[in-house]
Amino acid sequence: MTAYNPAHLTVLDHPLIQHKLTLLRRADTSTASFRTLVRELSLLMCYEATRHLPLETVEITTPLETMLSKQLAGPALCFISILRAGNGLLDGMLDLAPFAAVGHIGLYRDPETLEAVEYYLKLPARISDRLCIVVDPMLATGHSAAVALTRLKEEGAKNILFACLLSTPHGIEHLKKTHPDVSVITCATDPGLDDHGYIRPGLGDAGNRLFKTR
Template sequence: MTDPMVTVVDHPLVEHKLSLMRSIETPTGDFRRLAREISLLMGYEVLRDLKVQPVDIQTPMEPMTARQVSGKKLCFISILRAGDGILGGMIDLVPSARIGHIGLYRDPVSHTPIEYYFKVPEDMAERLTVVVDPMLATGHSAEAAITRLKRAGASAIKFVCLIAAPEGVAVLRRGHPDVAIFAAAIDRELDEHAYIRPGLGDAGDRLFGTK
């Protein structure tokens, strides 16, 4: 049965750009640009249910009652370092959003996440929080990041990635069943090194040209 908390954003432009990102022939600059473009496109779906309120404005023709986003400014949280690769598109969409960062690295043997940095806005309890990371592989980093954010007061949380593995989706759904997951694709599986197959390789290395 389809899980209503898991959304695959399968817009044709998203699928096209993601296919280009997957290719080993795609150079760093194009990879980075495509990640930003996909995240902007995904943002429309992720933020579809933002609350709005009526406001009185004056157009060049006449006064009218329009609608604007209401409440505290939302917050984007990037899981370092690769999360910054899709953070840019989200900021393009909502320039006034608050930004936070969580630094996690995966132990190469146990694959468990280890936190080394945490900086988020105040009043997290009053903000919609959108956590971004290009890959949802084992799910342990995303689960740890969201657990940390909840301890900081966040309650309305969404998670956005480009590619997810079924194993990662299952881990995050078990750990945080209240968090909606948005992905451009859910791939076949993880390999023995906890990389997504077919995937697109190491997103951080491809974004920043470090390998």
């Protein structure tokens, strides 16, 4: 199975992930199906992203005897959703890890400059002790992701992983330049961007497709 390496890019090539991503890309996929697919993909991504969470040994009692067994050593995990589209990925990850702390950062992209502007930030306690998995469906120019990561570091985050459905070489290079210590997990890397900063061929605007907006 695929595992990420610190400060590296990992493209998840599991057959189920690639199949569901193809369905997600289709223009005729309904809103309901799109939401379900994003949730399913985020659950599969979470499985890979949490592969290196720390464990501790505890004593438990089974129906038959006492034994030593492994459990997560907390506070281990935090999901940070880049609003609003990140919430689509957040749901599936919480299905797999309902114990995780959750934070939100609100960013919008200036239509003229394509630069990210922050409008909201709410983070859980002890963020410096947690693996922070930042989720956003698209890593396009990389500007929004870089701003989000900078703010998280300013608030004390030290161990950060960025997870997205789609990425571009431009976005990956921008993150590598601005945050070389942050690993990226993605389901695919598409060739490039159009004049409006959208990933091509991509899957359209993830937020609009998730929330049925324009």
